[in-house]
Structures are given as structure tokens and as C-alpha cells.
Amino acid sequence: MPKLAEELRKRHQFALPEQEATLNIVRTAMRLIEVAERLLKPHGISGPLYNILRIVRGVGGEGVPSGEIGVQMVTPTPDVTRLVDRLERLGLATRHRKECDRRVVLVRLTAKGRRLLTKLDPLIEQMHRDSLGHLSPGELNAINELMVRARDAPALRKPTNE
Amino acid sequence: MPKLAEELRKRHQFALPEQEATLNIVRTAMRLIEVAERLLKPHGISGPLYNILRIVRGVGGEGVPSGEIGVQMVTPTPDVTRLVDRLERLGLATRHRKECDRRVVLVRLTAKGRRLLTKLDPLIEQMHRDSLGHLSPGELNAINELMVRARDAPALRKPTNE
DNA sequence: ACACGATATCTGTTAGAACAGAGAAATTGC
DNA sequence: GCAATTTCTCTGTTCTAACAGATATCGTGT
Numbered sequence: 001m002p003k004l005a006e007e008l009r010k011r012h013q014f015a016l017p018e019q020e021a022t023l024n025i026v027r028t029a030m031r032l033i034e035v036a037e038r039l040l041k042p043h044g045i046s047g048p049l050y051n052i053l054r055i056v057r058g059v060g061g062e063g064v065p066s067g068e069i070g071v072q073m074v075t076p077t078p079d080v081t082r083l084v085d086r087l088e089r090l091g092l093a094t095r096h097r098k099e100c101d102r103r104v105v106l107v108r109l110t111a112k113g114r115r116l117l118t119k120l121d122p123l124i125e126q127m128h129r130d131s132l133g134h135l136s137p138g139e140l141n142a143i144n145e146l147m148v149r150a151r152d153a154p155a156l157r158k159p160t161n162e
Numbered sequence: 163m164p165k166l167a168e169e170l171r172k173r174h175q176f177a178l179p180e181q182e183a184t185l186n187i188v189r190t191a192m193r194l195i196e197v198a199e200r201l202l203k204p205h206g207i208s209g210p211l212y213n214i215l216r217i218v219r220g221v222g223g224e225g226v227p228s229g230e231i232g233v234q235m236v237t238p239t240p241d242v243t244r245l246v247d248r249l250e251r252l253g254l255a256t257r258h259r260k261e262c263d264r265r266v267v268l269v270r271l272t273a274k275g276r277r278l279l280t281k282l283d284p285l286i287e288q289m290h291r292d293s294l295g296h297l298s299p300g301e302l303n304a305i306n307e308l309m310v311r312a313r314d315a316p317a318l319r320k321p322t323n324e
Numbered sequence: 325a326c327a328c329g330a331t332a333t334c335t336g337t338t339a340g341a342a343c344a345g346a347g348a349a350a351t352t353g354c
Numbered sequence: 355g356c357a358a359t360t361t362c363t364c365t366g367t368t369c370t371a372a373c374a375g376a377t378a379t380c381g382t383g384t
Contacts, residue, residue, distance in 0.1 A: 015287070016287060016290050016291070017299060017302040017303065017306070018290040018291055018293065018294040018295055018297075018302060019286075019287075019290045020302075020306055021294055021297070021302045021305045021306055021309075022194050022290060022293065022294060023236060024305065024306050024309035024310065025187060025190055025191050025194060025305065025309060026191045026194055026195060026236055026237070027236060027309070027313070028187055028191075028309045028312050028313055028318075029187050029188045029190070029191030029192070030191075030236070030237055030238070031313060031318040032184050032187060032188060032318070033188060035317055035318065046340085048340095065362080065363095066362075066363065066364095067361085067362060067363080074185060074188050074189060074192070075188075075192055076192070077341075077342085078342080078343085079340095079341065079342070079343090080363085081363065081364055081365085082340080082341085082364095086340095101349080101350070101361095101362090102348080102349055102350085103348070103349045103350065103361065103362045103363070104349095104361090104362060104363080105362080105363065105364095124181075125177065125178060125181075127317075128178050128180040128181045128184060129178070129180060130315065130316075130317040131180065131184065131315055131317050131318055132180040132183055132184060132312060132315065133180055133315070134314065134315050135180075135183070135308075135311065135312060137179060139308060139311070140179040140180060140182075140183045141179070142304060142308060143183045143186065143187065143308050143312070144179070144182055144183055144186050146297075146301060146304060146305050146308070147183075147186035147187060147189070147190045148186065149297065149301070150190050150293075150294060150297060150305070151189070151190055151193060152296065153292065153293055153294065153295070153296050154292075155197055155289075155292040155293050156190075156193040156194070156197065156293055208370090227332080227333095228332075228333065229331090229332060229333080239371075239372085240371095240372075240373085241370095241371065241372070241373090242333090243333065243334055243335085244334095244370080244371080248370095263331095263332090263379075263380070264378080264379055264380085265331065265332045265333070265378070265379045265380065266331090266332060266333080266379095267332080267333065267334095
């Protein structure tokens, strides 16, 4: 019966190379996220929360508008409000109304938030080395170029951004 | 002193090539997932639900144990029970106790579930072409090899599987 | 047969994410 | 100056995911 053979072939080989690539990228990403979450959990924050802290520290100065955080995140979400709520409850960040445009809410780090990031920095760095340090500089470079090129597809382009 | 600001920004962006690669992989994966979810939503199912249907169809025969589904999924989850609950409520799958070992629950497709997959097949295929079809066969192959190699790291290896 | 541990799944609870609609503030055009 | 539109954020609701503990079944050894 050719139907069975076809079924088996599908199981062990990918009909489309595009599909195989998609599954490979997503699977690898899931592992990387999992490792990061495991590292962060003992410190009381999740991946998205850490991501926001990093964005706020990276921009620095007067603070970052909530909306901008939403699009800059590695895992974009329209629901930044609740995440910043949690950061405030944890004492890691504060909200301030922007003077010249009172619609926007600026998010800033507290001293506690900054200390937490400083403590995490070496751990995160080590995590990255543990995760992908076995790849050569050439391989890492190839990954970076290919991933950027992959996102060039119109179907993968964000409506507002990039 | 713009030099310092630039230095800091760069430092927080890509201190390590490993970090840049991680962010690139995760960002690309998120886009791919988003596109898939958008395609599936009008048909009433989510990404994980579709993934389960595909696994069940792929193995076929007498059905697939819930536990095995959990580890074979693209986005592994320990909570297969609730997902299969939903599939049952939607009339896309059924549960059967395995006769020789009444602990395991076998999941099978209904005719409706099979029809849904058949209807989705060409759409999914087109989606993959829209997402990554602009890459050459060589580039797709490079992605596949690099992603498999990336997951070779001990830190990314699953405890039980692969 | 019975106790024991292992395996596979389910349930209850809690926390987190997604979506739509509402509210406040600024910008534009008249 | 005022209404209309747009922008940005928040709230309410609903659904989904995650974690831990409970239940049921099997295999093994005595």
C-alpha cells in the first residue's frame, strides 16, 4: 500500500525544507528560552520581566515609554501594563508620567532593580556560553546572518516595526 | 560624551556573539509561531492543538499515548491532558484506554479531525513557502545543520530525550 | 496473594497571557 | 477655542499554562 509508505516517509523526512527549518528554529528557540527561565526563576523573575529590565537599563536616562517596551521585547506582547505592575510590586521599577506628554508612562529602574541586573550579568553571560559556546565564531556569524535574512520575508515582517 | 553612551549601548546589545545568536533565533522563532497561529485561528485551533493533531496523524494506527505526545511536541508541555480535553470537546480526537496497559490513554483522530488536517495541509505548506521560501536550498540546509548542532550543547540537551 | 515502587494520567489551584473596550491626553483642522 | 481624531495606557473579562499533589494501574519480589 503506497499510502503507508507515504505516511512513513512523512514521519522521517520533511516534505518541505522550509518546514524542517521552521521546526528546527522553533525547537532550538524553545530550548534557549527554557534554559534562561530556569536561570531566572530562583531570582524571582520571569523571562519577560528580565527582558523589560534589560530594555529599561539599556536605554537608561529618563526612562522608557511602555509602548516602546512592547515592541522592543524579544517576546513582544501588547500587555506591558501588567508586566510593569509586577516589576513595581517587586520593587524593581517605578512609573513616572512624562511631563511634556502626560499620556506616556516612563518606566525606570530602582536601585534594587539595577542591583539585580548587576548580579545577574555574569550568570547570563555564562549561560550564553554554556548554550552556544560550542559553536565557532564562523558558525555563530552564519546563524546571525541567516536569521536576519529569514526575517526578511514579507510574511514575517512586523506591520509597524523593523 | 557620546562615546561612552555608544559603548554602553553596544555592551548591552551584543556583548557576546552567543547572545546575539540567541536573540536572533528566538526572535525568528516568535515570528514563525505568530504566522502559524494567525493561520490556524480562523479554523478554531491553536498551535499546540494543531501540533497534537499532526503527531497523532503521523503515528496513526491504534493511537498515541498522551505522554509520548508531550515529548514529541514542538513546544513541549507537561499538561497534555487539558489539550486533549479541548480536542475532544471540539470533536477532533477521542480517548481510548489501552487494553494491555490500562494506565495509558491512547489518543486517536476522529473523521472530523482528519478532515480538518486535510483541509489545512495545503495552507500550511503555502505558509512555509511564504515564511522561508525566499531562502535558497543551501541556506535552508545551513539553517538545519546549524540548529541541530546548536542543540548539541549539554546545557540544551533534554534530560530524557534526543 | 500482598506490599512496594514505578509509571501514566488526572485534578485543583494559582499565576500568567490574550483580547476587546474604556479612559485620558495630545494633535490636527476648522 | 472647540470638536474630531489619534495616540498611549489602563481595566475587565476570559482563556490558557504551570506546578504540585492525588489517583489508578502495572511490574516485581517475597
